[in-house]
Amino acid sequence: SLPLDLQPGEHKNIELGNTGTTVTGSVVATGRGDVSLNKNWSLNYLIRRDGGISLPEDFPKLSFDPSGPVQTSWARDPHYASWLRSRHYYFLKLTPEGRFQISGVPPGKYDLILRLFEEPAGCLVDAVGTKVIPVTVTVADIKAKNKDLGSIDVACRVGPRVGESMYAYKFTDTTGVEHSIYEMKGRYILMHVWASWCAPCLKNMPDIQVTADQLSEKPLTFVGLNVDQYPEDAKRLVEKNKWNWAQNYLGDHSDMARQLAISSIPVYYLIGPDGKLAATANEWTDMKATLKKTFKQKE
Template identity: 25%
Template sequence: MRTKILRAALWTGILAPASLLAQQQPMPKQIKVKGKVQFNVPADRPAKIWLSRDNGTGKAIPVDSTELGPDLTYSFTIKQDHPGIYQLNVLHWDRISFWSDADVTVSSRGYDTAKMKMKIPHFYYVKGSRDNDFINQMELISTNGYLRMVEDYNEEYFAKQHKEKSGDSTWIHYLQTRKRYNTGSDDRKQRTDLVMKMYEDRPVTIYALRGRSDAEGLAKLDKLIALYPWLTEAKDMKATILKNKAQQMKLQPGQPVPSIAYPDAMGKVQGLEKYKGKYVLIDFWASWCGPCRQAIPKVKALYDTYKSKGFDVVSVSIDTNEKAWRKAMEEEKMPWEQLLSDNKDKTMEEFQFGGIPTLYMIDPAGKIMGKYTGFSPEAEAGIKKILEERTVAPKAKSAAVPMASF
């Protein structure tokens, strides 16, 4: 009798196998999103909130938008076939992600009221389901990890400055030789791995697998695909990751640089052919990017030092606001060629970057020598070493699809 009851329970779903429950997970067809901000935008800016959904390809799909109410609140009603990752763009300032398997509520600061504005990550708790708490934890790990990285970089920078100005090397020696209990990257991985174990095999873990091209990440995606046939984003994400991996192989040192055909400040389409025989630094930037603007004086110093030795720079902006691009060019007065991408997403995909400034060093034959994310002291030293020693790109490790070169 007990065996019969157990079998009946399994088939009726009371004690259904985990894989069966995964496939038959209740999917709310409609949820409510409620939000409130502390500060409104100035009168000359749109007081709007935009809602988009991550479809697994790395490109958010716009879903809806609304005006901020007089009481600084807003709301959305989401109609869906299955839960997924959504993002709120609040007043073009805060960006907040959540999982849509239940109603959610969020409060954020809103528009920055400081005189000096800097866009840095900020964590906001989204009240929702237990699965949504996975995203809350991942966001907090990411935010704190970024802030720790900036803090570590700043301390080392000022320690070096202190040594140069005073001759006292105690501070920088301590930073460079002390044994840390954990590096920033190790700490972040340890925390991420723990949360992944806590939510093992849950569909929301797809949030942490975005962009992961390692074998473990792809295996986890395969598992989600098998467990949750309705989670179409997992299949699309895997296809996108594999496509990006193939493109990354084309951008390894020794490979020809992808062809460039972007309009200059006069509207004339330009490429890289004219730079044959020169070392070229391609700098991807934007007017709104603080680190990009801070790097420009350092790039100018490189340009002034090495331009007579066969070195040039080409800046490619991914601005979508041409007026802002032209205003930034006027302010920065960069003496090298300025180009504007006519398709930001395509440019970022072709050159495989998600953050700026991103720089590529190209040798006189049009081959990639190196890629730098951010103009760090290490990047600057690497570029100088190439120019001083007149080295060229190594032989490519594997053949790539033919691409334009000088």
């Protein structure tokens, strides 16, 4: 212990945990053109390769080999978070611009895991950009009191923006027939992305049903895009609640979801009769207002 009996006018400098170095750097999202990305919305860890505690014998079987270098795909394992807690790791909070600083990092070999997301409105689904950087902290870094990783480029996906063509996308209707957006020229299409485990998604489903019924005579097609890992869970929910609009079960790692750069759910896409994206929203109330405005103008 260190007594701190300071008197008026006195000061004392105290260094706590002065056994490591400070790791710094800056993350840059690439591949998005002029579409910015707030790096604050990210999940990032510096994970030490050795040390930690041994997993108990009854620990669930992992889908990855934890003895190797960390991979971003490991995060898909349902027991990844529990495994991570058994390791020596640091959580990185990026500034909106992407800068970070980790203090007190001792010598050793690490993996820096970067996972960047769009600003979420509900439940996180998939990162728009990921990267793993091997990091070695040396005794020299400790003496220098800083290890700067410099600028780290992370290739990031960007979803469709208002005004862009959506003709490349396809969906299946309630009878099981596949349609392209091109085939649906002249109609509006509302695609909404959801999952059975997403509370904000399920909260809006009854009102989506009401709205679909109210606009059933309009040139509008509702299409659900489900991203459950196990589609049967979602199918049972649809049948139980008698949601009668088209549902497409994409799974939790589909090409379509990646093309849309779905980062969090729910998310709504309104495609116009010209096949171009007319509006997007993360809140159902916002999309509902857009629908009312759109079809009120046609009455």
